[in-house]
Amino acid sequence: MKTKYFIYLLLFCGSFSCDIMDKAPLDIISEEAVWNDKALINSYINGVYSELDFLIRDGYGYEEVDPTSGLSDEGRQGRDWHPLYSTWKGGFLNKDGGLLEQWRYSTIRKTNEFLEKIETSAAVSESEKKVLAGKIRYARAITYFFMVKRYGGIPIITKAQSIDAPMEELLVSRDKEIDVYDFIIDEMDEIAKDLPESYGSDEVGYPTKYAALALKSRAAMYAASIATWGKVQINGLVEFRQMKQNVSGKHLMMLLKKLSILNLLHYIIRIQMIKLRISGNCSWMRTM
CATH class of the missing domain: 1.25.40.390 (Serine Threonine Protein Phosphatase 5, Tetratricopeptide repeat)
Structure with a gap:
């Protein structure tokens, strides 16, 4: 008798469609x-x-x-507070890129x-x-x-x-x-x-x-x-490096001093031009 009821129960359950279980998930989009x-x-x-x-x-x-x-060695950064420098000091940058x-x-x-x-x-x-x-x-x-x-x-x-x-x-x-x-x-x-x-x-x-x-x-x-420009380094930096290797320290210092003097003269001229503009006495500049 119990076997008979068990068979009826299986037939009853099997009569329902399984589609009710085939629901699309609600937390993702297919x-x-x-x-x-x-x-x-x-x-x-x-x-x-x-x-x-x-x-x-x-x-x-x-x-x-x-x-x-x-x-x-491309430039000089005067501040060390940028997060990238802390990253470098912490060892998180390497030849494979790291965080970069x-x-x-x-x-x-x-x-x-x-x-x-x-x-x-x-x-x-x-x-x-x-x-x-x-x-x-x-x-x-x-x-x-x-x-x-x-x-x-x-x-x-x-x-x-x-x-x-x-x-x-x-x-x-x-x-x-x-x-x-x-x-x-x-x-x-x-x-x-x-x-x-x-x-x-x-x-x-x-x-x-x-x-x-x-x-x-x-x-x-x-x-x-x-x-x-793919085969030439920009701004002749290679030549400058070679010059530093080939020229004695004394001659190099003389060259750098000359460059400093030229820069100083350029700065003085600019200051004088600004003063003339402020004073209004620059009519000679307008005629050029």
Whole structure:
């Protein structure tokens, strides 16, 4: 009798569908959902751009150029309170980069994955895909630009690598520095055709056609600089070092004294010109 009831119980439980247990998790967004929702696609792009934090410091120099030059023999830093110096003294900087390391290949992978997935998305039109892809390709190019300026030749990766891929596919060979610049220039030529000249107020900050052309020109300028000056050290510093080695200390001191006198004369002349301007007695300068 008990066996009979047990069988009935199993049949009763089995009569219910298992779909009630197949619920989507509420704390994550599935990959399928992302590429089928226009808002989520735009959120993905925003996430990529949030990683371009180096653009905030671009051209400022204080965060990277000034401290790193002070740590090396390129310049002299009169202050030792900058966090980078404490980092150096603590031993957290080394020949492998340490805290200065800037390998942005996680961002590169996200851009590559976007370009692969957006092709099959039904949430946006073909014309929209071109603009969205242009935004991501710009982010990828400017990330490569940031790294090539820092490291020279680096691997150019244009596919989303998988962690379980063969090691020979993951360990990509390093490309030449000029090839990286050519890649950036070619990318900007292509996306400049698809990016708009301006955006609405809800898309301020995204790259336009002119931003792409500006990045192209800047990359070309760096590439041209390498082609012209890549084998010559700037400002003749090599010659000065050789002069210090070949010239006696006495002659060197005489040369430095002459330079100091010239600088002093230049300073005195500037002071006199300022005094004349203040007094208004500088009509002779206006006739020159």
